[in-house]
Amino acid sequence: MSNHNLFAALRAAFPQDLDSAAVETDDGLVYSWRDLDRATAMMANLLRSLDLPEGSRVAVQVEKSVEAMMLYLATLRAGYVFLPLNTAYQSAEIEYFIGNAEPAVVVCGGKNFGWVSKIAFKAGTRNVFTLNDDRTGSLLERAAHHSDSHEAARLGEDDLAAILYTSGTTGRSKGAMLTHGNLLSNAKVLKDYWGWERGDVLIHALPIFHVHGLFVALHGALLNGSKMIWLGRFDPKLAIEKMAQATVFMGVPTLYVRMLAERSLTKEAARHMRLFVSGSAPLLIETFNEWQTRTGHTILERYGMSETIMLASNPLRAQDGERRGGTVGFPLPGVGLRVRGEDGRELPAGEIGDIQVKGPNVFKGYWRMPEKTKEEFTADGWFKTGDVGKIDERGYVTIVGRSKDLIISGGYNVYPAEIEGYINDMPGVAESALIGVPHPDFGEVGVAVVTAKPGASLDGEQIVARLKSQLANFKIPKRCFVVDELPRNTMGKVQKNQLREQHKQLFT
Numbered sequence: 001m002s003n004h005n006l007f008a009a010l011r012a013a014f015p016q017d018l019d020s021a022a023v024e025t026d027d028g029l030v031y032s033w034r035d036l037d038r039a040t041a042m043m044a045n046l047l048r049s050l051d052l053p054e055g056s057r058v059a060v061q062v063e064k065s066v067e068a069m070m071l072y073l074a075t076l077r078a079g080y081v082f083l084p085l086n087t088a089y090q091s092a093e094i095e096y097f098i099g100n101a102e103p104a105v106v107v108c109g110g111k112n113f114g115w116v117s118k119i120a121f122k123a124g125t126r127n128v129f130t131l132n133d134d135r136t137g138s139l140l141e142r143a144a145h146h147s148d149s150h151e152a153a154r155l156g157e158d159d160l161a162a163i164l165y166t167s168g169t170t171g172r173s174k175g176a177m178l179t180h181g182n183l184l185s186n187a188k189v190l191k192d193y194w195g196w197e198r199g200d201v202l203i204h205a206l207p208i209f210h211v212h213g214l215f216v217a218l219h220g221a222l223l224n225g226s227k228m229i230w231l232g233r234f235d236p237k238l239a240i241e242k243m244a245q246a247t248v249f250m251g252v253p254t255l256y257v258r259m260l261a262e263r264s265l266t267k268e269a270a271r272h273m274r275l276f277v278s279g280s281a282p283l284l285i286e287t288f289n290e291w292q293t294r295t296g297h298t299i300l301e302r303y304g305m306s307e308t309i310m311l312a313s314n315p316l317r318a319q320d321g322e323r324r325g326g327t328v329g330f331p332l333p334g335v336g337l338r339v340r341g342e343d344g345r346e347l348p349a350g351e352i353g354d355i356q357v358k359g360p361n362v363f364k365g366y367w368r369m370p371e372k373t374k375e376e377f378t379a380d381g382w383f384k385t386g387d388v389g390k391i392d393e394r395g396y397v398t399i400v401g402r403s404k405d406l407i408i409s410g411g412y413n414v415y416p417a418e419i420e421g422y423i424n425d426m427p428g429v430a431e432s433a434l435i436g437v438p439h440p441d442f443g444e445v446g447v448a449v450v451t452a453k454p455g456a457s458l459d460g461e462q463i464v465a466r467l468k469s470q471l472a473n474f475k476i477p478k479r480c481f482v483v484d485e486l487p488r489n490t491m492g493k494v495q496k497n498q499l500r501e502q503h504k505q506l507f508t
């Protein structure tokens with residue numbers, strides 16, 4: 001029986017010369033392929049030495065570093081389930097994820113050890129390690145005592161590789177369970193579709209706790225044995241400077257907007273590049289056009305989500321069609337994508353409806369939520385993305401909106417229901433509505449509109465300040481208005497459209 005462990009496939013793609021450079025960091029460190037192999041073996045052996053039950057989760061909330069990336073690979077290698085957590089999450093958020101996922105191992109930054117370990121031990125986690133972005137911490141100290149060879153755990157396609165939490169439109173976050181088969185099949189399709197070739201070098205500029213940076217970018221480079229130029233955090237000037245030594249860049253639209261604001265972004269600066277990929281949020285046509293004018297390159301926009309990894313992409317080669325701004329291109333090979341009306345009927349080309357998908361990339365379900373999982377699939381087994389769109393005569397998919405109440409800000413998802421819940425719990429608040437409004441940098445940002453209980457007086461800035469102490473920074477509304485009442489329709493439902501219309505020019 002062959003081994004379906006994703007790590008085994010990635011390892012098999014390492015170049016023959018294991019001493020060549022695999023990763024170069026922005027502070028001048030160079031890691032060879034041999035370093036990746038040995039360090040992930042040591043970490044995998046450490047994990048195995050803990051005698052964890054099969055299928056154990058390894059929850060990780062650490063700053064981006066090459067060692068953090070190695071920890072992901074080591075978790076795959078050892079056969080456990082990786083659970084990445086955004087570094088912006090605060091204690092209430094972390095408490096929920098750890099309580100829900102019950103990880104056997106938690107890895108956090110040294111400066112957070114006090115509060116994270118308290119939460120973890122309370123939830124029954126026995127092993128809490130630290131990992132800092134300067135190559136210190138107990139994880140590496142412990143791993144150093146283990147052997148640097150390790151045979152990847154034997155796994156089937158259906159075994160879990162990762163759980164990614166995505167917030168829900170109602171209720172709490174759900175953990176999307178992705179299998180080794182999901183991740184590897186998608187990575188292989190993208191390798192071909194985006195024409196990864198010998199000599200490609202990726203600028204890795206995204207965080208590694210979401211699909212885009214952790215899977216699409218990382219697997220892309222590793223499966224091609226390509227070197228990565230590793231940016232600990234995105235810096236537009238540095239990213240442009242590195243283009244001279246690279247060929248592929250992947251980013252959310254905000255990264256492109258920020259690079260366009262730099263004078264150093266020119267055709268000459270981008271001369272060495274082969275491919276610019278954008279996704280995770282809608283790319284404005286203005287950004288698409290301006291990028292073309294300034295660099296001579298046409299951004300390739302693609303579409304995906306945590307539950308499905310990548311679904312659709314504009315074509316790489318002209319003979320397969322042009323890269324059309326404002327669209328996300330064609331469904332990827334092996335991915336079924338259909339548009340359905342409210343009555344469940346398949347819609348003809350050009351008509352707008354709910355996007356549903358199917359394929360080897362579609363996740364296994366939500367962690368310990370069989371009912372929620374069932375709700376999100378149609379009777380004939382298609383996953384309801386919650387995105388609204390259309391497919392034109394030529395097969396290009398366009399996303400025109402979302403049926404889920406979701407704001408995408410700088411590539412991060414913000415679920416209004418969650419923020420409204422926190423605001424509604426504050427003393428004196430009668431009710432609240434969080435809406436997304438256009439923003440030149442983040443694409444869209446949250447704005448809160450709040451009403452007070454009779455006799456209470458509220459201050460928008462205080463509400464924002466209070467949220468800051470409770471929630472991840474990207475979820476904080478950029479403004480908060482206190483009003484007498486919220487607009488409602490005849491059914492009594494809050495008219496968010498009206499509020500969006502009213503505030504649409506707040507930042508533009």
Ligand code: MLC
Pocket residue numbers: 206207210211212213234252254255279280281303304305306409410411412442445473474475
């Ligand atoms: C930071 N802030 C944000 C924000 N990021 N606010 C709204 N939306 C965001 N995305 C806050 C900060 O806390 C700060 O608040 C203020 O905004 C200014 O911050 P900054 O210094 O400008 O932010 P920075 O640290 O530079 O981060 C911006 C960013 C980052 C764009 C680099 O958000 C980012 O890395 N985004 C990428 C997200 C991503 O990888 N998404 C992929 C998801 S996968 P204050 O109050 O402190 O001043 C997915 C599936 C798919 O969606 O299809 O790929």
Ligand code: AMP
Pocket residue numbers: 166211278279280281282283301302303304305306307328385386387399402408412413
């Ligand atoms: P996440 O749950 O973080 O994985 O976010 C997935 C969501 O991001 C999708 O359901 C879409 O709404 C959105 N998304 C991803 N890529 C694009 C894109 N290219 N254009 C518009 N929306 C996108």
